[in-house]
Amino acid sequence: MTLYDMSLEAMMETLPLTEPVLLILLSLAGQPQHGYSILKDVEQMSGGRVVLSTGTLYGALWRLLDADWIERLEEKETPRGRQTYRLTSTGRRNLQLEVSRLKHITRLASLRVAVKES
Amino acid sequence: MLTLYRFLLCFYPATHSLEYREEMAAVFAEARAEMWEEKFMTRLRFYWREAAGLMVGAVQEHLRGFPTGRFEMRNGFRFPKATAILMAVILGGVVLAIQKGEAIQASLPDVNPVIGPIQPAPHSPLLSGIVVSLIFVYAIGLAGWAVLFALRRSGVHRLADAADPK
Numbered sequence: 001m002t003l004y005d006m007s008l009e010a011m012m013e014t015l016p017l018t019e020p021v022l023l024i025l026l027s028l029a030g031q032p033q034h035g036y037s038i039l040k041d042v043e044q045m046s047g048g049r050v051v052l053s054t055g056t057l058y059g060a061l062w063r064l065l066d067a068d069w070i071e072r073l074e075e076k077e078t079p080r081g082r083q084t085y086r087l088t089s090t091g092r093r094n095l096q097l098e099v100s101r102l103k104h105i106t107r108l109a110s111l112r113v114a115v116k117e118s
Numbered sequence: 119m120l121t122l123y124r125f126l127l128c129f130y131p132a133t134h135s136l137e138y139r140e141e142m143a144a145v146f147a148e149a150r151a152e153m154w155e156e157k158f159m160t161r162l163r164f165y166w167r168e169a170a171g172l173m174v175g176a177v178q179e180h181l182r183g184f185p186t187g188r189f190e191m192r193n194g195f196r197f198p199k200a201t202a203i204l205m206a207v208i209l210g211g212v213v214l215a216i217q218k219g220e221a222i223q224a225s226l227p228d229v230n231p232v233i234g235p236i237q238p239a240p241h242s243p244l245l246s247g248i249v250v251s252l253i254f255v256y257a258i259g260l261a262g263w264a265v266l267f268a269l270r271r272s273g274v275h276r277l278a279d280a281a282d283p284k
Contacts, residue, residue: 035145053171054146058138059178083141 025095032086128200129176
């Protein structure tokens with residue numbers, strides 16, 4: 001799906017992604033993860049630039065759960081702090097839309113910068 | 119530190135803290151264990167980030183019900199007991215400090231002492247004003263909480279839920 005295939009509604013739904021939220025979604029895109037592994041993964045992906053506190057992480061997770069972008073895996077006998085989260089189909093679709101949007105902007109930026117340089 | 123962390127979690131809406139308190143505390147404990155061998159300043163930054171993140175997160179969670187413009191009565195709107203206790207302690211401390219201040223003022227001799235018993239100094243209007251203002255603010259807070267509690271008990275939130283089924 002490209003940026004141009006998106007409906008306006010889908011665009012509005014997807015566009016306001018902050019960097020921490022984008023990184024959290026990217027962290028969950030590979031495999032389901034629990035809270036602490038998301039924290040570490042986000043830090044690693046951003047090269048140590050984005051370091052989330054637990055308050056920030058869970059604030060974002062609650063919003064994503066409410067929006068049905070992620071879901072909590074109900075596992076019996078899971079130790080505390082090891083509740084895993086995974087992307088829903090809605091979350092994955094919106095993440096793909098956001099990645100498409102970013103690709104479009106990057107391409108556009110490259111073109112504009114190249115024109116300016118020449 | 120974990121005790122302080124758990125205390126700060128009390129400022130979150132009740133629904134969140136009950137459901138996620140243990141999970142967040144466990145994640146924090148795991149992160150703290152990793153920080154143990156770091157430098158003092160790194161650990162300090164970590165604790166500061168965690169405390170600030172919790173306080174900002176708690177405020178954001180409390181404000182989450184407002185952007186729709188509709189009053190949604192949820193468990194999350196319950197006035198935190200910890201805040202009520204903190205307000206009571208602060209109020210008690212202020213009253214005690216004023217009383218002590220007045221006692222010290224009354225025991226100080228005048229520059230030209232008069233013969234006879236020392237008269238207690240009259241109440242300072244500024245101090246009295248502060249106390250009255252604090253009591254007023256406290257009473258308004260209590261009344262607000264009572265209204266929210268009464269609305270919750272009356273089942274108003276169910277009407278909102280029925281009007282907007284998800």
